[in-house]
Amino acid sequence: MKQKKTAAVNDQWIRAKKVLQKKFGFRSFRNGQEEIIRNVLAGKDVFAMMPTGSGKSLCYQLPGYVLGGIVLIVSPLLALMDDQIHALRAIGEVHVRALNSMMHREERARVLSHLSDLRFLYISPEMLNQPYICRKLAQQNISLFVVDEAHCVSQWGHEFRPDYLHLAEIRAKLGNPSCLAVTATADHRVRQDIIELLGLREARQTIMSVDRSNIALAVRHAANDEEKMTRLVHLIKKVRLPGIIYCASREWTERLADYIRGMTGKRIAFYHGGMDTEDRRKIQGQFLNQELELLCCTSAFGMGLNKSDIRLVVHFHFPGSMNAYLQEIGRAARDGNPGLAVLYYTNEDHHYPEGFIDSNFPDDRFLQLVMNELDRGHLKVKSKEQFINDLKERGAGDTAARFIFEQIQSRLPANTYLSMTNNLRVLVRKRRSVLLQELAVMEKYLKTHECRRAFCLSTYQEQLRTKPEQCCDQCGIDLSVFGSDPETSEHKYFPVLNWKKRLAWIFDEEPQ
């Protein structure tokens, strides 16, 4: 009997390896993947922390071809869903769909009526919380319940999402399929939260190092913005591209892109949340198609980006936490070749992340004003969108407005809104101090005299075991390793502006 079971497990594993080769085109698993997939196939609950770019999605995509039924993937971001579906379609998978609130009603109905044909279903937590959708799913055979970006479950996670709190309940309604929770960044506290809140049973944990050994780290202090700009231009002329340059504001992305274009003649564009959706998609497309060498952007860019040959990530302003920093530089060099991360800072730059933290939360006076207006009925909650808009008209920032909306959902009907004010104040103070602490660690990173890599790892209670040759500016880096080779830098791309030529290219016709 026992032998039979082992044989079945072996069988399954042989199939898994075949799928790896035939479907995904890899000869072997990468670090961590094998352990996770073995546990998933054995029906265990699994918690996995894998750094971005280490092949997270394969851990639930591959089991989809070995287990029967549907792999259900809860994903918080539309862009992420899009991108993964895009990638699966590219390897020839047709049985993959998404369900989210942005979809057309008819399209959603089409997906719901063909559930049993699916191998993969990506779903937003909001959709999953809809009773009728949950009922439909309960009639299906869900073989694996995946929670992507699982740190969103935790209050302490940097992108807390209240809709994630009901996931344990929903999993039970779906017949308790085994669960795989994955995230790229979670410290000890967040990990505990995830395991508890998702109700993982005897969870097998695979915690991988956050270290990306092929990315060299450098930090440069500058006296002022002008010096930063001069140094940046100098760097860009020397090192291999494509590259991303992160800025703290929309204005800076535009200003810097213009400046660099003028100084270097590189093909560069800017990208930020204030642009039209269509324009953003065009710029992203250009970057993916190698039509751009450089992109100046805010943190709005990069989530779900599927480009493995980014050679350079620059921070023209530093982000508010090591978490965010590692996420952003993690977009470099996913192909395993050398990548370079350079951060420039001046003594004034901390104003940007500080201002950002302030705009995250309503201040005391505003909180009281809003609660008062709610009690008097001057302000009403008809829909999320309307409410958030009304708050913005009263001067709240986007995140602060969302924060208030989330919080008032928990009001008991017997209580007034005003009675919540004190609790909310305490909560704001707590969350604020967490963010300020994270910012303090980030600033410590800038000024440290020890190895940058060791510092990064220590924030995740990890120790640096092997130092790569190109480690960091403290340990010494040889910039020539990242130097651009003359051949590729000579190859310049020019956009086709002549309509006859462009049309002929698009339609694959002879120019007339």
Add this chain to the structure above:
Amino acid sequence: MYSERLFLFIIWQFDGERTVSGIYHLLKGKKTSQSIQDSYLYHLHMLYHSCEDVDRQEIWTLIRQIHANGWIRPIDANGTRFVLSTSGNEKLQQMNAQLLLPDALYMTNDLMHEGQFWLRLQLLIQTVSALNDQQSSFLPITKQSSVTEYVRHVLLSSHLNRAQLKKRLYQEMYCLLAGIPVAEANCLAAQLSGARMSGLTLKQIANETEKDLFECRILFKSALRRMMNRVSEHEQDFPIIRSLWTSSENGLSSTAHETLELLRSGLSIQEAAVHRKLAPGTIEDHLVEIVLKNQTFDLSDFMDHALEQSILDCAREANTKKLKEIKRRLHDKASYLQIRLVLAKHAGEVVVL
């Protein structure tokens, strides 16, 4: 600079009766009856919806610049309404209106549909190009479901195979662009995406061609309107592109059109409002839109001829389009709606001399 001249022209037309926000709503094409009505009243309807991607900050930067040049001056305390200064007037006299506004900008019949049409056209071309390139997936230029569903429908209901469809669409596009001034055609085509080639944004086009961004916007809009106009007039020559939008009567928005049907069937404004579960004010807005776009519309259901004439006379005499002022001068003998209707009906004439 083109943008400066364009703004001088707009400010001259508004003549201090509308704020800078009014300029923004006009260019952006805000879908309220106020903005639509203004565009007709001040003879600026060809510029309505001409710069969809413009933002307020950009407009203010430009206004400040023109102000610094001494071409305009504010006429209210908060500096939100402007008129031309003497030197601004001179500057305006020097320029050639035809160079500023290409003739096709006035082809506004399908204005309400041009935004959706343009997205559908771009997505259709991108999809056809990707299919031809054997790409099973690509980053679509838009995810708006109203657009993706429509294009999906067009592709699925076509009786042509992929190769034929590609050929046919190419010919239609070639034929259309060949009939358009080259600068306009380039501005439009450069935005198109295809397999392994993403379209440029208007800002990028302005950069590459060293033109003013507003000029690129206007050239593009003119190209688009020219194209839609030609397609409507020669439907049989452009079956694929024709299928990307449905024209409505007199270029009415679909909701105003629904109201028109009810009014035609004999319902009053009140009754139409109840029937459509809308506020009477909204029905009144629709009515104004209907009159603006069909100036032969008979107003006798809403006032007698004498009142219509006295409203018109008053507007001419006072040289204003401000409702409040007209109402005051008529000693409240006319309602706001009546004044709006008369102004709408005569928006085509040069009321202000």
